[in-house]
Amino acid sequence: MADPGNRERGLRAAISNPRVSEKAKQRDREILEQEFGEQVETSPSTTHSSDTKKASTEESIPEKSSSFRASQTYGRRKTRSSSSGDLETSAPSASMSSTVDDSSIDGKDRGNVVRGLKAAITNPHVSEKAKERDRKKLQEMGEQVE
Structure with missing residues (x-):
């Protein structure tokens, strides 16, 4: 017991x-x-x-907006504005992605991308249209498609 x-x-x-x-x-x-x-x-x-009850409930539930804002800035770089000192969000530039080594795609590990695409192709819950798109991406990456 x-x-x-x-x-x-x-x-x-x-x-x-x-x-x-x-x-x-x-x-x-x-x-x-x-x-x-x-x-x-x-x-x-x-x-x-x-x-x-209302006050205790409000204190215990975190706001969704803060996590939502964080997800909106994914893939963007924060820089300081020279005049105001405020943070600004800018999209990644083409020069940034060209400095990344060949083993990454848009800042993502190439191996993980390949594994994810192959997993989607074998997943029975993925539509045939999506599987075809993933097969095409794998071929463009030079990977062998089953």
């Missing part, structure tokens, strides 16, 4: 978790009282006030 200490810690964690329903928290409080003889006070984050 599981360690009683682990069960107790799990119940306490659920009670303090803002994403757990009040019904589940109440059940966990009752279990703690019955099995472990402990009284757990209702914390401000577990009260029935809609304002408190």
